[in-house]
Amino acid sequence: MSKEINTIGVLTSGGDAPGMNAAIRAVVREAIVKGKIVKGIKRGYAGLLQEEIIDMRAKDVSDTIQRGGTILQTARCMEFTTPEGQQAGAEICKKHGIDGMIVIGGDGSFRGAQKLAAHGINTIGLPGTIDLDIACTEYTIGFDTAVNTAMEAIDKVRDTSTSHERCSIIEVMGRGAGYIALWCGIANGAEDILLPEKYDYDEQKIVNHIIESRKKGKQHYIIINAEGIGHSASMAKRIEAATGVETRATILGHMQRGGSPTCKDRVYASTMGAMAVDLLCEGKTNRVVGYLHGEFRDFDIDEALAMEKEISEYQFQISKNLSV
Numbered sequence: 001m002s003k004e005i006n007t008i009g010v011l012t013s014g015g016d017a018p019g020m021n022a023a024i025r026a027v028v029r030e031a032i033v034k035g036k037i038v039k040g041i042k043r044g045y046a047g048l049l050q051e052e053i054i055d056m057r058a059k060d061v062s063d064t065i066q067r068g069g070t071i072l073q074t075a076r077c078m079e080f081t082t083p084e085g086q087q088a089g090a091e092i093c094k095k096h097g098i099d100g101m102i103v104i105g106g107d108g109s110f111r112g113a114q115k116l117a118a119h120g121i122n123t124i125g126l127p128g129t130i131d132l133d134i135a136c137t138e139y140t141i142g143f144d145t146a147v148n149t150a151m152e153a154i155d156k157v158r159d160t161s162t163s164h165e166r167c168s169i170i171e172v173m174g175r176g177a178g179y180i181a182l183w184c185g186i187a188n189g190a191e192d193i194l195l196p197e198k199y200d201y202d203e204q205k206i207v208n209h210i211i212e213s214r215k216k217g218k219q220h221y222i223i224i225n226a227e228g229i230g231h232s233a234s235m236a237k238r239i240e241a242a243t244g245v246e247t248r249a250t251i252l253g254h255m256q257r258g259g260s261p262t263c264k265d266r267v268y269a270s271t272m273g274a275m276a277v278d279l280l281c282e283g284k285t286n287r288v289v290g291y292l293h294g295e296f297r298d299f300d301i302d303e304a305l306a307m308e309k310e311i312s313e314y315q316f317q318i319s320k321n322l323s324v
């Protein structure tokens with residue numbers, strides 16, 4: 001028989017993402033409606049090990065749904081990757097009466113959640129990352145806001161790039177994942193998109209492409225470069241020298257992680273937050289919530305972590321055709 005959960009803990013871990021507050025708010029309020037006690041753990045697993053645990057009531061999440069960042073703060077914590085750290089974390093949960101835990105973060109955070117579950121704390125993961133790089137879900141909390149923020153910024157760079165007839169290399173976030181770059185590349189009509197998953201490091205191809213597009217009369221040349229490839233400033237110098245076209249690099253950086261979440265991020269994060277509580281109330285553990293084929297679903301964390309995600313070859317190909 002599954003155990004009944006009385007006290008639910010919630011933490012955010014890894015890189016923050018807009019919409020995490022909407023998820024926390026939903027966890028707190030759905031749990032209260034279901035008669036549970038809620039505790040917030042500050043600074044992810046680092047705060048858990050430091051026992052930075054606070055009571056959360058309905059009013060503690062007032063006025064937060066529209067705010068970027070995470071009211072619980074977030075952190076990366078090496079100590080929690082060790083068996084000793086994980087055992088200590090589980091014992092601290094038990095000491096504070098936390099028998100259910102909701103972890104909002106990316107793949108790394110889910111590995112931590114998996115360990116808490118193995119130590120007897122019923123644990124549910126929510127996909128919180130602007131990178132969209134979680135295989136079991138077509139949606140991650142924060143991606144929609146981040147791509148919209150980046151898209152608006154790139155539109156602005158494009159205006160000045162056109163006026164000056166320049167080439168602009170715009171670097172977007174994504175160390176290992178090119179989803180932000182691909183989406184912005186399509187949404188902003190970029191001439192080239194460099195993704196960590198696809199880039200062949202053939203700069204001469206880009207140079208030739210720029211020269212051809214100048215001959216066709218194109219006034220600007222936008223290259224969206226993913227953080228994982230990086231080196232935008234030195235790439236700009238080399239491209240300018242090889243093409244004779246003035247080239248500037250802009251690194252959008254952490255502005256992509258902030259700001260008020262979009263409607264989609266608020267609604268999906270709220271739904272996922274409430275669903276995580278409902279799963280705990282049903283006695284579920286070691287699950288992660290995702291959105292796949294048009295519905296919110298839950299997956300076994302071990303299976304979710306074993307899945308692989310690939311950039312759509314079709315979207316990558318058409319992105320080239322559409323910028324012809």
Ligand code: ADP
Nearest residue numbers: 014015076077080081105106107108109111112
């Ligand atoms: P994300 O959750 O966004 O992928 P990280 O990979 O930085 O971000 O992971 C966030 C935190 O999750 C790490 O700082 C660490 O505390 C925890 N974590 C990552 N990998 C593991 C692991 N294998 N076992 C336990 N905890 C982990």
Ligand code: F6P
Nearest residue numbers: 015129130131173174175227257
């Ligand atoms: O995982 C989200 C993310 O923003 C990545 O796109 C980026 O590579 C990384 O976090 C940056 O992390 P930090 O905040 O440590 O610079």
